[in-house]
Amino acid sequence: MRALVFVEPGRIELQERPDPTPGPGELLLAIEATTLCGTDLRIISGAKTAGVRQGVVMGHEMAGRVAAVGEGVTGYQVGQQATPAIVLSCNHCRVCLLGYEHLCENLRLFGYEIDGGLADYCLVPARAVAQGNVITTRSEVPPTHLALAEPLSCCINALNQYRVHTGDVVAILGAGPIGLLHLQLAKRSGASQVIVSNRSVSRRAPAAAMGAQAVGPDEIGEAVADATGGLGADVVVVCIGDTELATVALDLARPGGRVSYFAGFPKGSTAEVDVNLLHYKELEVTGGSNARRRDVQAAVRLLESGTLDADAIVTHTFGLDQAEDAYQAVRDRLGVKIAVTP
């Protein structure tokens, strides 16, 4: 099979590898689509090293179909459409026992350490199969949409913490694929108004098409004030890893409001925040990192419903042979999100 391999920092390569055959307990997915993520670029450049194995097959947002099941695997049939929850948790550490499997102390991730989706096939380890990481669809979903189950599941994990109530005004900083997913989730959760900010005018267009008020970073304060009579947003979601936005977000929130630092910030980042904003406004600040299996399941159900505008998010598709070009296109900020299909 073909596989796009992370050889070493600065170097990826399309390689030929033997077709995997599933051993006992394992399951083989034939990959139908993998969407690319900004985190992949940080792996490739060497900026992200934690949990990353040199030689790994890249890609952690994948959709496939069960191609073969190993001995002893029950509950899966060849031909079923499926996507893996990419966090393989240990299920026995203190964090897992607290109910935070996605923050597991021993977690391993597909596309970081376990071979991922930029290949013709992905072999799912026996423990992942046994733990229910492979989520099947109940009705067919376009593969490039199903690949979004991973980023969508991460947004759902954050949404379950920041919560959107009927009538809320939600401000989202950043109109990349993640900002647009939060936008759609906020709308579906009953937000009366969603205001999205982004520096790039071309990135604002899809947000506006999804029903948000899309503004520049300098206009968001006024837009939120206008929408709320000067009170502030019920919810603010930070989708850009810029520490300057840490205080901006606290400023935009209403008294008793909720702020999510969804984006990861560069390693070692510190931000100066006006802590009295937290104190006097009694803000609730949450984060969001990875997703539980249940979040992936919820994401798949949502994608099956067809009510999420996934076409507006996955705007370009490349073949696996052109995967390196596809990553260059991510660097060049082509479209919103890029998919690779075999």
Ligand SMILES: [Zn+2]
């Ligand atoms: Zn990702």
Ligand SMILES: [Zn+2]
């Ligand atoms: Zn654990």
